[in-house]
Amino acid sequence: MQITTSRTLQALVVDDDAVARKTVAFALQREDFQCDLATDGEDACRQLDRKHYDLVVTDLRMPNKNGHALTVELLARKPRSVIVVHSCIDVPDLARDLMLRGVDDIVYKPTNYAAFAAKAKGLVLHRQPLLRTDAPDAVEANAPVSDASATAATEQQSGESEVAAEECPPVSVEDIESKRAIAADVLPVSKVALKVFELTRTECAARELGAAIECDAELAKKVLSISNSSFYRPIGKKITELDKAVVQIGLRRIGELTLAAAMLSAITQRKLAWMNAATIWQQCNSAGVAAEHLIKQGSHASIRNDLVLISILNFMGRVVLGSLYPDHYQKMIAQCQQTGESLRELEQNVFPENHAEALLRLRNVWNFPAEICKPMSRILDSYSELSQQPEPLRRRVELVKLSVFVGKLAMSSWHSWDLVEIPPASVLERLRIDAIDRVIEDTNRDTQTIVDTTPNSTTASKRPARRTNSMPTLHYWNRSPAPFDFVARLIDGMDFRIQPADASNLPMAATIVVNCSGLSKARTQQELRRLMETDIVAIVDCDGADELEVDCQVVQLPASYGAIRSVLFKASVKLELA
Incomplete structure (x- = not known):
């Protein structure tokens, strides 16, 4: 059945290439669109201020305002146009970012323009069914759609995400206790x-x-x-x-x-909707392997009992809580994705105790040994909080925390809502870990062999081969005094190509990521002032980072993996489109 429209569809084609603009417009006109043309993002915004368009087709690399910036602005407008990116920039991370933000489609050049236009029309009619003459509630031909109606439709479409991100009611200790029987x-x-x-x-x-x-x-x-x-x-x-x-x-x-x-x-079989079971499988295995290597390198055999078990059980408490309170976790994960918060931050607002303590509350179900209780109860403490604990408890918990972190880092195995908490150099020194790079590499190698030889190992995802030529680039300057650059290893695992740079060799108009972790606020400001004319992303862990007297974007550690990656990806997009 041929679908016709009740009024002429309006499209805006944005491209600095005149041939591309006219070709796209010609194809859309054959699908009953009336097309206006814009040469760049600023020109497009001026036209969008005067008129609403059903469809906006935009290139990415353009002068004045690039397509990525235009897209971000379009997504915030109400009522929102259908947005199709039409570009020759084929970068997987860029495509993922655009789609997650809400872009309706991405089409790469060279293009089958007839199919492109037909699909674009389908996207518009799917978004606004009242424009179809075959729709039950179709309006009269050429009747305008009011802003109120369009806004209501937009809000209805976005309602699901708004509900998913609503705040969770707090849970009491008594409620957790009452669920002991079903644990x-x-x-x-x-x-x-x-x-x-x-x-x-x-x-x-x-x-x-x-x-x-x-x-x-x-x-x-x-x-x-x-x-x-x-x-x-x-x-x-x-x-x-x-x-x-x-x-x-x-x-x-x-x-x-x-x-x-x-x-x-058990958790692989359950496949919790909000949790990637393969990632948990890999994180648990790598944490256990990392614990073995850390114990060996630091000569901690005297306190090794149950450290591997505690490293693995660290993940199980969240699995249990997530299974007992699935609706809470669905909402918290949705909020993490929208705000960049870590899941741990949200859990603190909802549950009376952290997930490790919740697992211990139910430990009699599985008869866990009593001696793991104290280390387990402190596993989510910060390193500064642990400095107040007596020995050997402090050292045992620090080893577990380091095992979990090294395991994730070694395998680049993170959920976006995982909290990235980089261990201070003083902790490595206390634990006598003088070759953490070797621990990371050995953990990566040995975890691969354990996972690969385990039945059903297909559930544990292996990192795909890196396509260096398609990886986004970041200019990076390490100013951290730490003997090992954890931040660079973290960024590398996010599949960015790192281009070493400093104040003397930075290209014009480039964004530079500066690792200032381990530096004081005063020293951080001193280092960043050397780049005053540059677009800066500063990664810091000092107190008062929100008061830095330097114009820059700050990533304050600890932070969620997703939030860090989002900031870095935006920096790489600026470089790609420069």
């Missing part, structure tokens, strides 16, 4: 895994543990796969017997691994 159903852990874990805390022979593991066929496969990974078996014959696998991995470690594997399998 086992929320995170169904294999009884065999629990038995194995209990056996490893007694004097138990490897043969007895192997026989216990054999009672769960799926668990037995996981243990054999892990024991044959290069992390546990760098050389030698393949292990096919469970008692030998127990010896290879170690009695204490086998208990932690079996319990972790059982929990991870």
Whole structure:
């Protein structure tokens, strides 16, 4: 059935290339659009102030105001036009950013103009069905659509996201306690895994543990796969017997691994709507591996008991809370995506205790050992808060926090709502970690081997091959006094191409990202003043960063991974469109 419109559709074509402007306009006119033309973003804004358009087609790279800036402005207007980006700039991160912001379509040059115009018309009619003569409530031909009606339609379309981002009602301790009985159903852990874990805390022979593991066929496969990974078996014959696998991995470690594997399998099967189960799988594995390497490098064998388990359980509390309160988490995640806040910040406003403490409240369901309670309860404390804790508690918790951070950093495995909390150099020194770069690389290598040899390893996403030529570029200057540049490693994992720069070799009109973490406010200001004529993104962790006497955009650490990446991506877009 051919669909006709009840009035002439209005389109604005924005492109500094005259041939491209006229070609797009000609194709749209064949689909009943009346077209106006603009040569750049500023010209387009002047015309948009005078007239509403059903469709705006814009290029990205243009003088005066580029297409990305124009698009951001268009998205804020009400009633909003259908927005189609028509460009030769094929950058995956740029496309993702535009689509997440709300752009309706992106079409790359060279173009099939007939199909392009037909699709654009379909987008407009889908957005505004009252313009269709076949719609049940179609208006008379040439009758204008009022701003009030269009605004109401826009608000109706955006209503879902507004509801999703509404504030969550607070949860009481009593409410969490009342759900203790259903916790086992929320995170169904294999009884065999629990038995194995209990056996490893007694004097138990490897043969007895192997026989216990054999009672769960799926668990037995996981243990054999892990024991044959290069992390546990760098050389030698393949292990096919469970008692030998127990010896290879170690009695204490086998208990932690079996319990972790059982929990991870449970959350993978549940597939919480707001959580990427593959990311959690990878984060848990990498945290455990990082803990092993940190313990070895810092000679912390005397306090190693349960550190790997605590590193892994760190993630489970959020899984449990998210399963018990799915509506709360859906709303919090929506708010994180809109505001750039971390999930931890929002959890503090909703729950009477953090997710690690909530898991401990339910620990009797799984019979976790009592000695993990204190370290678990402090796992989300900041490093400055931990400095007030006695030894060895402080050192144990710092090792766990560092394990979780290094695991995510090594695998570039983050949720956008994860909080990025970079460890101070003083903590690495206290923990005797003098080669953190080696820990990161070893964690990356060994986590890959464990994940890749585990059954159902397809659930754990591997990082795709990097296409360096299509990665957005960032000019970067490291002014941090820390011996290792965590910020550069973090940015590299976000798939940006880093171009080292400083005050003396920065190209004109470029944006520079300056790592000032570890510097005082006064020293940060001193460093940034060297770039006074430059567009600056300053990454800082000092107090009073919001009062810096320098004109720059500030990323105050700790911050959410998504917020950091968003700021950096905007900086790279400015460079791409310059």
